[in-house]
Ligand SMILES: O=C(O)CCC(=O)C(=O)O
């Protein structure tokens with residue numbers, strides 16, 4: 001896991017504050033392009049690497065206070081295909097979305113308050129995957 005962003009885009013994750021690393025040129029370029037495409041601005045990106053099907057991400061919502069209400073998050077998938085599973089908190093309705101190399105998933109509106117998501121482990125042989133979630137952190141005043 002690593003975190004890049006504008007100075008001050010501090011992110012608390014599992015109770016620990018992370019200062020962002022300065023934007024890498026490639027990530028800064030992706031940010032500009034995804035901002036133009038989505039019409040939203042981002043000041044940080046969280047990078048996660050899944051080395052194989054054994055690496056996974058548990059159920060959660062990206063509903064931390066510093067993301068504000070109704071956060072808009074753009075998630076770019078690179079490398080191996082993995083399932084992105086979302087489940088409604090109330091009804092339990094579950095959807096599987098395969099995320100392939102180059103896919104851009106846009107999450108906005110009430111998604112984080114009504115749904116949780118995860119990337120389950122898989123026994124199917126699969127290669128490495130990198131996921132980049134572009135976010136806007138509201139600096140604490
Ligand atoms: O790897 C993914 O597609 C999801 C990552 C994710 O949910 C997160 O970084 O909050």
Ligand SMILES: [Fe+2]
Nearest residue numbers: 060061062117
């Ligand atoms: Fe997430």
